[in-house]
Amino acid sequence: MLYGLWTLSSANGQAITLMPNGEDFEPLPQHATIAKVIADMVANYHYKKTRIDDSLSTRIFDMYLDRLDKSHTLFLTSDIKGFETYRFQMDDALLSGNLSPAFEIYTVYAKRLNEQVDYTLSALKTTQNLFSTDVLDFTREQMPWFGSASEEEAYWNKRLRYELMLLCANKKNEKEARGILTKRYEKFKVKLENQKSENAFEQFMNAFVGTIDPHTAYLSPRGADDFNIMMNKSLVGIGIELNVQDEYPTIMNVIKGGPSEKSGQIAVNDRIQAVAEGEKGQFEEIIGWDLQESIQKIRGAAGSVVRLRILPAGATLTARAKEVTLIRDKIVLEDQKVKYEVKTIRQGNRERKIGLITIPNFYFDAVAYNNDDKNYTSTSNDVRKALEGFKSQGGVEGVMIDLRNNGGGSLKEAIDLSGLFIKNGPVVQLRDAQGKITVNSDPDSLLVYSGPLTVLINRLSASASEIFSAAMQDYGRAVIIGEQSFGKSTAQNIYPLNRVLQQPDKNYGQFNMTYAKFYRINGGSTQNRGVTPDVSFPSRYSSLSIGESTMKNALAYDEIAAAAFAPVSQMNGINKTLEKDHEERMLTNPEFKFLKEDIEKLKEINARKSLVLDLKKFEAIQAEQENEDLKRTNERRKLLGLTPITATEAQEKPKVDYVKDESLQVTAELISKIEK
Incomplete structure (x- = not known):
């Protein structure tokens, strides 16, 4: 860094x-x-x-x-x-x-x-x-x-x-x-x-x-405790998961429904420089602190105010840290569950009703399931309810599933979710350390939804998200939209070392070991390569070290024999038309222009390897960058019909999710193509 x-x-x-x-x-x-x-x-x-x-x-x-x-x-x-x-x-x-x-x-x-x-x-x-x-x-x-x-x-x-x-x-x-x-x-x-x-x-x-x-990885007793804190989302006060990278507490995940996500001001790979308690408390720098110390500093009682000084992901060497004020709160489980709504999209001379389903993660209540509770909470059950909810609202002509920033979760749920959109057949293959291949299939022949389907992914869509997306793509069941996904196709087991050594009263840490690798039903792997979308957007993550392919000694891509499956349809012709029309729309989309400029700016930042140690020049560059950022913010505000802001006002960028809007447009066009 x-x-x-x-x-x-x-x-x-x-x-x-x-x-x-x-x-x-x-x-x-x-x-x-x-x-x-x-x-x-x-x-x-x-x-x-x-x-x-x-x-x-x-x-x-x-x-x-x-x-x-x-x-x-x-x-x-x-x-x-x-x-x-x-x-x-x-x-x-x-x-x-x-x-x-x-x-x-x-x-x-x-x-x-x-x-x-x-x-x-x-x-x-x-x-x-x-x-x-x-x-x-x-x-x-x-x-x-x-x-x-x-x-x-x-x-x-x-x-x-x-x-x-x-x-x-x-x-x-x-x-x-x-x-x-x-x-x-x-x-x-x-x-x-x-x-x-x-x-x-x-x-x-x-x-x-x-x-x-x-x-x-080997985790010492303290390292194991930190790992489990992160896995259990114990930073519920502001809804982030942290790790420490090159001295900086770095945001690895922003939990759906938490204060950080709702603020719209915090993103993955942002780095926290300092923390202040209350609206007027003094900032204390936490650069160089270990994970546990950072956690204790940021956590606090629900309803209390915490202020963070943040260096945004990919910020330049001369960037001024921004201050974010958050009110700590308990993360409500409902906020992390499936959400759905009906969107009306104009497509040509028609209006299309599209069901939008957002899936933050692949969750599964194993305890309730093992107790034969038919109403156990899970991603697939909640998506099933969403699809039924669309029917009760008069029906939809197409469905889009948003898996952006979904880092995965339950393998069972990736399989069960796939089963809602296919009658039967394999979903994913798993090869273990002994070379044994297991084909995991849709457990029933029930088809809940058979209409036009798109799946929206980005670089932070990983693991179970990739299993589902790849299966839908291989079956020709859905059009995949967005960015190349993360590319993690390995599975790990956690071994508490006190159990391995048969000393249950000791704490020797734990060992997390890769024991298997997932493969698509067509025989390819998502390892390193991820899932390549049919209709693509440029990714601002391409200039950041995010994704399996950026990791040292990541296992290589390879292939095994394809499983026996029957594609639902051949989408190649439709996909090419959708991609072409999408690219034409993007030529006149100002947000697309901003995104491409942001990506080039990140590339320029990452190419800088040195800095002259002159404070006056440093401050001049910083001021120039801040003026440029303010100008771009006001350009966006003007396009949205908002009044411009000044440098002394809060410079929160207007919330524009043009990727979602354009993906819904692609979905509307898919409906039209299928009708023909």
């Missing part, structure tokens, strides 16, 4: 701290056993067959250094030269349980990190030059490590001045900025005195499994 203190947290988002008094790290008694057990599980039960040998060892070695010092700003060349003796010992460490090489590397890493924090705290005692011609390079991943401590400190000083510039550009004078950074680094210093060997072990084990695939 291009912001913040890159090396003050681990690559998996946990804050990095050090042993007190510079002591070496040593494995805990259980670490040898856990390492051997996980190595055995990977070698024998992981979906990807893996040999624990020297070939793997050298990849683990490189991955370990990458996780600890990806930006090459901590280790010295002499450190790396000394580590080379361990390059072919990583596999032996796993198989024997002798983890000394990994812990010795981590001890040097901790020492270098401690030196960086001490240097920065010392430098913050004096005035820094914020009006220089010095250039800070943000991307050092491909550069060599520094040859000397003096080279390294020169770079640290540039980074420090950049952080001061960020604060000064946000209406702080240099003295105030140095005070803020001093408090931030002093907080880190406290953490430096409370490091546990568990951090070193977690880093090494994840370097090991990270060489195999990005979704297999």
